Amino acid sequence: MNEHIDRRAFVSKAWKGGVALIGLAGAWTSWDLLRPRRGPGGGEVRTVAADVVPEGGVVEVTAARAYLTRVGDEIVAISEKCPHLGCRVPFCEQSGQFECPCHGSVFNRLGEYREGPTPRGMDRHPVRIEDGVIFVDTARVEAGPDKGAPETIDEPPAGPSCAGEH
Ligand code: FES
Structure with a gap:
């Protein structure tokens, strides 16, 4: 038993x-x-090859919650989080600018301020290139460009806004 x-x-x-x-x-x-896949730097996210980021274009890297864009030889990583109240800001291909769907803030391709209630341009992350691959340090956030600062690229809207208002 x-x-x-x-x-x-x-x-x-x-x-x-x-x-x-x-x-x-x-x-x-x-x-x-x-x-998220981390690179050798700990807070870094391994993203894409540098030559994948075209001049004048934007590549979204969802693992880093960021966008990559290029100005000449420089790669810039832009946080997708709006500096106003934190909404995800999509890139509008037809206008060539970032347009926040929440309260209408608009930024140029470098995340520099154009209009809306945001207190500054879009925040950025440091980037590092190793063996041709871009690593984005998502643990570090650099405040976006000042709201009143002049735009450093001469790229007016390329077409109508995705929101149909700008
Ligand atoms: S959260 Fe983007 S404009 Fe308000």
Whole structure:
């Protein structure tokens, strides 16, 4: 009788242990798939090859929650978070500018202020290029350009706003 109870208790514990292991394995796999890929700098996110970022264009890097753009030889990483109240700011291909859908702030391709309630231009992250690959340091945020500062690129809107208002 006692042996029967011991066997039942053992099977029950083994079953619970197996279920717990399967749960842990699933959680580990999910975390491993979803976590941002970090570069050798710890807070850095490995992104794309530098030659993928075209002059005059913008590349979104969702793992870094940032955009990459180029001015000559310089690569600039722009945080996608609006400095006003934190909405994600999409890049409007047809106008060639960033347009915040929440309260209408507009920024040029470098994230410099154009209009709206934002207190400054879009914030930036330091970048580093190693073996032709861009690493974005998402742990460090540099405040965007001053609201009153002149734009450093001469790129007026290329077409109508995605919001249809600018
Ligand atoms: S959050 Fe972007 S303008 Fe308000």
